Amino acid sequence: xxxxxxxxxxxxxxxxxxxxxxxxxxxxxxxxxxxxxxxxxxxxxxxxxxxxxxxxxxxxxxxxxxxxxxxxxxxxxxxxxxxxxxxxxxxxxxxxxxxxxxxxxxxxxxxxxxx
Numbered sequence: 522x523x524x525x526x527x528x529x530x531x532x533x534x535x536x537x538x539x540x541x542x543x544x545x546x547x548x549x550x551x552x553x554x555x556x557x558x559x560x561x562x563x564x565x566x567x568x569x570x571x572x573x574x575x576x577x578x579x580x581x582x583x584x585x586x587x588x589x590x591x592x593x594x595x596x597x598x599x600x601x602x603x604x605x606x607x608x609x610x611x612x613x614x615x616x617x618x619x620x621x622x623x624x625x626x627x628x629x630x631x632x633x634x635x636x
Contacts, residue, residue, distance in 0.1 A: 522581040523605055525598055526573060527588035531562055 529537075541551040558565075573583045584601050588594045616624065 523601060524576070524581060524583045525601070526569060526583055526585045527594060528585055529588045531559075533589040534559070 538551055538556060541547040573585065577583045584597070586594050586597045
């Protein structure tokens with residue numbers, strides 16, 4: 522399991538909020554309560570840090586990713602996912618003899634169906 526915390530700076534959040542106000546097609550993305558919640562920025566940061574510390578584990582790490590630049594955020598997340606997939610070296614499941622026999626029987630049944 523991979524967990525990602527996309528860390529947006531306070532200034533970038535402000536800029537995105539202003540953009541959501543200024544661009545009618547983005548108005549739906551902002552609620553007035555979002556702006557009011559900014560007053561609790563420091564408390565939220567402490568809560569995030571505590572949650573990450575309490576839930577990080579070697580088998581399920583947190584990746585704290587800078588999120589001010591979307592292209593960089595996406596790149597870092599993709600790199601972490603690729604690295605994790607390479608580490609587990611996934612393969613399609615292989616059927617045993619019994620499973621292969623069921624598939625062959627299914628093929629025969631399908632080929633013998635009337636159109």
